[in-house]
Amino acid sequence: MRGFIKFCITHPVFTGCSVVIWILLGISSYFTLGVTLYPDVELPFVLVRTVYQGAGPNEIEQLISKPLEDALADLENLKSITTYSIEGISMVAVEMEAGTNPDLALVDVNNKVKAKVPDLPDDADEPVSSKFDISAQPFLIVSFTSEMPEKTAKKMIEDRIQPVVARVEGVGRVDVTGGRDREIHINLDPAALSDYGISYMQVCNVVAANNQTTPSGYITQKQDEVSLRLMGEFNEVEQLEDILIPTPNGQPVRLSMLGEVVDGEEDQRSMARADGHPVVQLRISPRSNADVVEAGRQIKRLMTRTMRDFPEFNYEYTYDDTGFVESAVKNIIRDTAIGIALTALVIYLFLGRFSATFIVAFSMPVAFAATFVPLQVHGYTLNLMSTLGLALSMGTLVMNAILIIQNIYRFRDMGYEPFEAAEEGTVEISMSVLAGVLTNLGVFLPVALMSTIAGQFLKPYAVTIVYATAFSLWVTMAVTPCLAARIKKQKGDSAELPLIGKILTGWWNWIFDGFRDLFFIILHVAMRFPLLTVIFTILATYGSLKLGSFIGTQFTPSMDDGTVRITLTLDNNSSIYRTADLVYHVEDYINSLPERKYIKNVVSTIASSMRSNSISEAQVALYMTDDPERPSTENLADKIRPYLSSLPGVDISIAATRSGFGNPIEIQIKGPDLNVLYNLAEDIRARGRVIPGIRDLKIEMEMGKPELQIHPLRWRLAPLGLNISDLASIVRGYLIGRDAGKFRQGGYEYDIKARIAREKASDIFNAHELPIMTGYGLVPLDEMANVSWSDGPTEIRRVERERAVVVTGRVRYITSGEGNARMREVVDQMTLPEGVSINFGGEQEDMAENFIELIRTLVIAIVVTYLVVAAILESWMYSVIILATVPMASIGVVPAMLISEVNISIFALIGMIMLVGMVVNNAIVVVDYAEVLRLQGKHPYEAVEEACHVRFKSLLMAVVTSVVSLLPLLSTGRGSEMKRPIAVVAIGGLIAGGMLAMLSIPAAYKVLWRVRIFWARIRGRDIEDMNDDDDNEEYEDDDDDE
Helix, strand or coil: CHHHHHHHHHCHHHHHHHHHHHHHHHHHHHCCCCECCCCCCEEEEEEEEEECCCCCHHHHHHHHHHHHHHHHCCCCCEEEEEEEEECCEEEEEEEECCCCCHHHHHHHHHHHHHHHHHHCCCCCCCCEEEEEECCCCCCEEEEEEECCCHHHHHHHHHHHHHHHHHCCCCEEEEEEECCCCEEEEEEECHHHHHHHCCCHHHHHHHHHHCCCEEEEEEEECCCCEEEEEEECCCCCHHHHHHCEECCCCCCCEEHHHCEEEEEEECCCCCEEEECCEECEEEEEEECCCCCHHHHHHHHHHHHHHHHHHCCCEEEEEEEECHHHHHHHHHHHHHHHHHHHHHHHHHHHHHHCCHHHHHHHHHHHHHHHHHHHHHHHHHCCCECHHHHHHHHHHHHHHHHHHHHHHHHHHHHHHCCCCHHHHHHHHHHHHHHHHHHHHHHHHHHHHHHHCCCCHHHHHHHHHHHHHHHHHHHHHHHHHHHHHHHHCCCCCCCCCCCCCCHHHHHHHHHHHHHHHHHHHHHHHHHHHHHHCHHHHHHHHHHHHHHHHHHHHHCCECCCCCECCCEEEEEEECCCCCCHHHHHHHHHHHHHHHHHCHHHHHEEEEEEEECCCCCCCCCCEEEEEEEECCCCCCCCHHHHHHHHHHHHHCCCCCEEEEECCECCCCCCEEEEEECCCHHHHHHHHHHHHHHHCCCCCEEEEEECCCCCEEEEEEEECHHHHHHHCCCHHHHHHHHHHHHHCEEEEEEEECCEEEEEEEEECHHHCCCHHHHHHCEEEECCEEEEHHHCEEEEEEEECCEEEEECCEEEEEEEEEECCCCHHHHHHHHHHHHHCCCCCCCCEEEECCHHHHHHHHHHHHHHHHHHHHHHHHHHHHHHHCCHHHHHHHHCHHHHCHHHHHHHHHHHCCCECHHHHHHHHHHHHHHHHHHHHHHHHHHHHHHCCCCHHHHHHHHHHHHHHHHHHHHHHHHHHHHHHHCCCCCHHHHHHHHHHHHHHHHHHHHHCCCHHHHHHHHHHHHHHHHHHHCCCCHHHHHCCCCHHHHHHHHHHC
C-alpha cells in the first residue's frame, strides 16, 4: 500500500493524466446513457392470448383455457399458472421460477401451445405468446380528431401514421384504439334466401370465391418469361351486388336480390374520448431498456413534420410520461449536485482551508464521472435506482476523503513536510479506509447477485454503488494525497488557520469546540462506567426495535405521477350505449369541479384494455398539469369518490398513485363451485367496506350475466341435413357475421361480413324464431333446438388449475400491509365450506417473497461484513464489537421513520442494507487506531480513549458531511417518494450509529479488555505480555501452551 501511495504522490503527471482520462470517458459515457424511470426488469412471465369471438366465459374456459393449462402444466421451472376466461378472450399467465431465462421460457411455452392448437376450436384465432415487459406500458398517447368519417380517419392513422411512429428508435409497440374500422356488410333477407333455396353458408362461399385476384402461372419463351395473374377483385362496393348466386333450379340470382350490400363500419364494441370528443388514439409503448425521453422527443419532432401532410387532422398529446420520467431522474442528479456543494461547505467549516476543501470536493465528481463508464458497459440507463446509487455512494466517498485529508493535516500540524505528511498520513489510516471500502463492497455484492424480481430491480443500484465505492478508493488513495502533498505549508505555526479561514469559520469553531468538550465529558463518563454504558445501549436498541412494530409496511412507496385513473363497472348486462352514457355524466361532473383548471386532459375509454373487452367497463383517466399549486392526485381522488359512490349500480375503483406491480389488496377465494366462491366474495366485500382505510373493494367477476342458451335437438338435426357444427356456424354468422372475403381499395383491405339483416335479429325475445336454411327450406330455430334463458359469469379465473374468485381493493391513510392485516382478520373470522381456501396475493404476496429475499441479503451482508472486519483487524472479538453498531443504528432509524412517516418498503430495506457498510466505518477507525496505540505500548483503556480524542474531528466530519450530502434527497418533487425512505433510514442510522460508535464501542472495547485482563491475571500474565500479542489467535495459542 505504501509503495502505491508514494508512487502516486511522486508521479503527479501520471496521476493527473489518469484522472483526466477517467473524467473524459465518464463524460462521454454519460451522454450515451438512456433515461428510464425503472431499470430493465425481465419478469419470468409469459402471456398466452387467444381470441374466440362470440364465445362466453364458460366456453372459453372449457375449450381453450383448460386445454392450454393442461398442456403447460409440465413446463420445467414452472411456478404458477393463472388463466382468465372472459367473453371472447382467453388469457393464460405463466409464471416461471426466479432466475429463469424469459426468452427460453417463451420458446418452451410456444412449443407447448403450438402442439395444442389442433385441439382448439377452428373458429378461434391462433394463440399469441409474449413476454410480459414491465416497461411496455404506454409512455405517450396521441389523440386525433377529424371531421372525416370515423372509418376513414382510423384507416389513415393505421396505415399512414402508425407505421412511421413505430419506426422511431426505442419504440416497441404502437396500438390504435378508438374509432371503428370500415367493414362491408351483406345484410341478407331470410325470406329471400328461402324463396330461392339458397343457404347462408352458400352466399359466404360464393362471394369469397368471386372476389379474388390469384396468380395463374407463367409462360416461358426462349428469351423471357411472363407471369399470369387472374384479376377478379372488385374495385367498387356496388359491384358486389352483381355477384351471381347459384340456385337449385339452375337460374342464378344477383346478390342484391338476396339482401343489401352496405359500405359501413364494424359494430360498436369499444370507444375512446378525449376532453368530451370522440378520438382515435396512438398508444405508444417503449422497447425494453429504451430511452423513453429521447424516444418521446423524436416522436414529437416526427409528428410535427408528418402531420403537415394531414391538415384534416388535429392531434394532442393527451398523456406524456416522458416529462415525469426525466424530472424524476434528473431531480436525483440535481440533489446529488446540491449535496456535493453542501458537503464542500461543511468541510470548509471544519477545516477552514480552501485547499483541503477543494481536494475533498474535487474527489467526488471525479469518482462519479468514472462510475458512468462501467454503467455504459453494463448497458444500464439513468433511472431511479442507478442515480440513487450514485447519490448514496457520496456518503462513503466523502467519509474516505475526509479521513485521509484530516489525517494528512494532522501530520502537517505535527511538523511533517507536505510530501512526508501526505505519505505518512495516508498510510497510517489506509487500513481503516480499506476496511470501510471492503465492507461496502461486501454489503452490496450480495444485492447485485440477487435473482428475484426485486434483485433485478435493485441490481443497477447495487452495481453503481460497488463501482462508485471502488473508484472512491482509487481517488482517496491516489489523487487526494497527490494533491495534498502540493499544498504549500502555512507560514508560522503549522496548526494556524489562514486569516480568511478564521473569519469565515470562527463561529463554527466556537460551536464545534463546545460540542467537542461536551462529548468528551460524556465519553469520560461512558469510559468510567463502561458496563452500564453497554447495558444502556442494549436496552435502547431493544426499545427502538420494539418501537419499530408501529411502522407500517408496503411493497413500494406510492408516487404522485399526476394521473388519476377511474374504473367504472356497470351491471354485466349493460350495453355499450349505457356505459357511454355513464361516462358522459362522469365527464360532466369532473368538468364542473373547481380543480378542473389543474386537469390537462380527461381521457375516457370503453373495452380498450388488453385483458378485458367488456363493454360494461369504462376507464376515465385524468392527466393533471405540472402546476406546483395543483392538488395531489390523492386529494383529487378523495374529492371525486363521493360522487362516484353515489352512482347507482356502479362499482368504482380509483388509482391515484403509481405503486407496485400488484393490487394493494388482493384476496383469492379458490374452490370448485363458482356460486359458493362468489357468495363468499360478496360476504368479504361487505365486511371489508366498513373497515377504516379500506377503499374500492371490488369483485373481479360478476355472476348472473343473462345469456340465451341453445340446446340442440339432435334427433331433429339429422333429418334436416344439419349437424351441431353447422347450426353453430349459422347462428353465429347471423348475429355477428361471417367472413365472406376481403375488399381491397386504394391499397387498403377491408373485411366483408355476411349476416342476417340487423332488424331481423335485434329482438332477443324472438331469437327462437331465427330462420335456419335446411334442405326443406327455412325452419325456425326452435324447431331444432330449445332456447332458454340462463345466467353466466363475466369472467372465470383459475389459479393453480383451480377456479378462483378474486376480491381487490385499495387503501387510504393506511399502508397496504396494515390493510391486508385488517382484511386477514375478517377472513379469519369466517367459516369456510369444505374444499374452499383463501390466499392473499397482490402486494402482500410481493412483500412476502421479496422482503424475505432482502432480509436474507441483509443477513448475508452482516456476515460478510463481520468476516471482512475480522480479516482486516485479525480479531474475531473486535469484529463482534464493531458489528454491534449495526443494531445500534436502529436507535436512530426507527425514530426517524416514525417522525417522517416513512414506511418499511423495498426502498427502506435497501437503505438498511446500505447502513451495514456505513455505520461500521467509524467503529473500525476507532478500534483500529486504538490497536495501533496499544501495540505501541499504551494501556488498552488509554489507547481507546486517546483514539476517540484523536479521531473525533475526522469521525464527526465524516458523519456530518455524509448526513448533509443526503439531506437534498429529502426534497419533494417527482420521484421523491422513492428516494426519501432511503435518505431517512441512512440519515437516522448514520447519526445514531456514527455517534454511538464513539461512545458505546469504546465502552465495549474497555469491557472486553477488563475481562481479558482479569482472565490474564488469574493465569499470571501482565498487560505488557498481552500488548506483545498481535492478535487473539496468538493469545489463544499461548493459553494452549500453558
